[in-house]
Amino acid sequence: MALLLLLALGVRIVFMNLDHPWDVGVWNGFFADLAHNVSPYETLENQTLDARSRYGVGHAIYYEGYAYPPLPIFIYYPLAKLYGTFYQLEHVNVTAGQLASAPVPWLFDFLFKLPIFLADIGIALLLYKMTKKNEKSMNMFLFNPYVIFISVWMFDSIAVFFLLLSLYFFERARYDLSAISLSLGFLTKFYPIFALPIFCLELIRRRSWRFLRYATIFGVVSMVFILPFLNGFTTSLSFQALRAPQGITPFSFALSGKLMDEQTGFQILYIIVPAIGIFALVTGMCLVYAHLAKKEISLRKKLLMTFLAYLIVMKVVNEAYSLVLIPLFILLFQEVDPSKRIRMYGGLVRTSYRILYHAIWIMPLTFAIFNTPITNFLGNFGVPVTLGPSTNNWFSPGLVVLGFLIIAFYITLWVSLLALKREKK
Numbered sequence: 001m002a003l004l005l006l007l008a009l010g011v012r013i014v015f016m017n018l019d020h021p022w023d024v025g026v027w028n029g030f031f032a033d034l035a036h037n038v039s040p041y042e043t044l045e046n047q048t049l050d051a052r053s054r055y056g057v058g059h060a061i062y063y064e065g066y067a068y069p070p071l072p073i074f075i076y077y078p079l080a081k082l083y084g085t086f087y088q089l090e091h092v093n094v095t096a097g098q099l100a101s102a103p104v105p106w107l108f109d110f111l112f113k114l115p116i117f118l119a120d121i122g123i124a125l126l127l128y129k130m131t132k133k134n135e136k137s138m139n140m141f142l143f144n145p146y147v148i149f150i151s152v153w154m155f156d157s158i159a160v161f162f163l164l165l166s167l168y169f170f171e172r173a174r175y176d177l178s179a180i181s182l183s184l185g186f187l188t189k190f191y192p193i194f195a196l197p198i199f200c201l202e203l204i205r206r207r208s209w210r211f212l213r214y215a216t217i218f219g220v221v222s223m224v225f226i227l228p229f230l231n232g233f234t235t236s237l238s239f240q241a242l243r244a245p246q247g248i249t250p251f252s253f254a255l256s257g258k259l260m261d262e263q264t265g266f267q268i269l270y271i272i273v274p275a276i277g278i279f280a281l282v283t284g285m286c287l288v289y290a291h292l293a294k295k296e297i298s299l300r301k302k303l304l305m306t307f308l309a310y311l312i313v314m315k316v317v318n319e320a321y322s323l324v325l326i327p328l329f330i331l332l333f334q335e336v337d338p339s340k341r342i343r344m345y346g347g348l349v350r351t352s353y354r355i356l357y358h359a360i361w362i363m364p365l366t367f368a369i370f371n372t373p374i375t376n377f378l379g380n381f382g383v384p385v386t387l388g389p390s391t392n393n394w395f396s397p398g399l400v401v402l403g404f405l406i407i408a409f410y411i412t413l414w415v416s417l418l419a420l421k422r423e424k425k
Helices: 002-014 023-035 040-057 057-062 070-083 106-130 135-142 146-150 155-173 176-184 191-205 208-244 250-259 264-293 299-313 320-331 352-370 374-381 397-422
Strands: 341-344 349-352
Touching: 002 106, 002 146, 023 040, 023 106, 023 341, 040 057, 040 208, 070 106, 070 208, 106 135, 106 146, 106 155, 106 320, 106 341, 106 374, 135 320, 146 155, 146 320, 155 176, 155 191, 155 299, 155 320, 176 191, 176 208, 191 208, 191 299, 250 320, 250 397, 264 299, 299 320, 299 397, 320 352, 341 397, 349 352, 352 374, 352 397
Parallel strands: none
Antiparallel strands: 341 349
């Protein structure tokens, strides 16, 4: 097993210098802030003011700053300081709307991505333990092409690790540690918080008042990290709320605003659709929680259903977001035969859990290849940055492919959710 873990780590290091041209600029500035003992939230707020002064309040979504919870600041602070001893980092606020895509040194990629790779290893070990030491489950995650690709792109693995760790502790009745782990996941990226009602509902179902203690511990740990950065944290929340629809979601069809005049398109993208998105998110998740509160299925299935629903109702679903589903699907295969046939709508839909699992990661990976496009990840190797498919020509081959992938992915999420809805304990 140790050799497999080393091999998985080696594979990630080989592909480590693949960088998204947009995100690498954000993270390079993030390291510069930390190396100079500047809060990344301060940069975020300054860039917000710059964006508003240049483009108006609604275009504040165009700033390029750190818009995540605060835990990565603590994780990366010593690594950024170490990096700063080798490279002179200049603290510069990226101009609002500017794409920063300069190549970065090997050491930057290594230090930024090492915690992500270690989180991948941690997820694999948790899967190994949670599937009765089944190495196949571990390898399904470690050597999944989509997982490797996302791990050299974004830091979602860290949040997913803490989320899975919270489930691991919860199943062993170590509820305090579970609440702390879930809080750390939320403090890394926002979406693990949607697991909190599931854990609390499970304790309520068991007629235990520990759900109050669980929620309190989660809240206290979260506030310890958030309060020192409260203004920046709320700014990052507003950024996420006001983002225009994008990614592999039907909400992105709202980009049709480009076919209208500028003012109408602006109102659709940055006012109407975000408002609809917030309503869809709150309403959709409440309906899911109400259903799961009464359903007698395993906690693992409930979490998988929760995050399937989350991706269905979100207005921004970037390619990395599906990562949270991968370990939960792998855990599902310990309860349900992957080849189990699924028939719905009078036999119109015929599939299996194995097919759904593969579709869940193949379609976001393919979407990234066409949408970014994939050549943009080669900036460190001298390949120039290019634009993805134009949204001004709805009949271009690239955009047709993206539209097909969006619809197919959305259908896959729905079929997976409905199939689990029919499952029994």
